[in-house]
Amino acid sequence: MKERIYVCHTFYHVYIACLKELDLPGAKRGQAALVLSTMSNDFGDLKARAECSGLFRQVFIFDEKEEHFFPVLEKYHRNRGNLLLHMLSRMRFCKLLGKLQEPYVPVDFRQYQDIYVFCDSDPIGYYLSWKKIYYHALEDGLDCIRYYDTARYDNRGHFRLKAFLASKNLIFIQNGWGKYCLDMEVNDISVLDYPCPKYVECPREKLAERLTEADKDCLLGIFLENKKKLVEQLAQGDNHENKILVLTEPLCDLKTRERIFRDIIGLYGKGAQVILKPHPRDVLDYEALFPDCVVLSGRFPMEMMNFLPDIHVKKVISVFTVPSSIRFAEETVFLGEDFMDKYEAPEIHRQNEQIK
Known part of the structure; x- marks a missing residue:
């Protein structure tokens, strides 16, 4: 089984993935794979530079599809006027959105021991939950949940009920609430108003402070085109x-x-x-x-x-x-x-x- 794979949607996600890899002993570096989702970001030539860096074993491009790409999903957003009917519709939606991603997923995630997903609110989270594949979630941006707790905002009203359904994989909720999310890595738990039992703290600044000059040169080579x-x-x-x-x-x-x-x-x-x-x-x-x-x-x-x-x-x-x-x-x-x-x-x- 291969060791690690990171699913990234932004340049910042790739930066944090690099920091985590550079925090490992030298002998363990270069073993991870990197997945670049093009759903909301144009990475330009980053794939080639990441491959040349030696920090990653493989780099994949993921043509992840937003839900609007699939017209069949529209009917599941209709207002049913009833909580039970709405939850049944949502159960079908969550499973189908995950299933519809399968033709576009570029790698067999079951081959990896540890899967790290930034922004699992995107369809990749639904896909892994549909496939019943365990993964680690990571904060989308630095302290972003402090200002916008998407899991609780998107599930306003009857949150405890929805969180329970997510824990049984009947529906999907991002940021540490899904059954197959092992933990949710955040920069600073102390600034978050609402708890989640799966939050684990990993201060980004501590990772950056450990970088050597060679590590910094590696990062600059990956991210700077010129x-x-x-x-x-x-x-x-x-x-x-x-x-x-x-x-x-x-x-x-x-x-x-x-x-x-x-x-x-x-x-x-x-x-x-x-x-x-x-x-x-x-x-x-x-x-x-x-x-x-x-x-x-x-x-x-x-x-x-x-x-x-x-x-x-x-x-x-x-x-x-x-x-x-x-x-x-x-x-x-x-x-x-x-x-x-x-x-x-x-x-x-x-x-x-x-x-x-």
């Missing part, structure tokens, strides 16, 4: 003591998104050189709309900038991306829900406040 260009972009301009980095996110519609980041630059960018780091799923054309800013590639996790020499900015500003892992800035600014209230209805982004 390290020289990035270093040159970050060195542009004369006002080095007053650089700010704005992390974009795929918020709202495109016009509102443009207004959000124009407002952020207006608030924090006066007299500063503004650098924009687009989110990988953000399709707004920042180079065209913000010609006075330095626009970086979106195809690498921001943590890579921690490993570049002589990189320093005065402030990093984000809306919902948790910036606590950034070590190249004097100050980090997390704008959060109060800021977003000005741009969309509060109930859209204040999910945890609606959990009962």
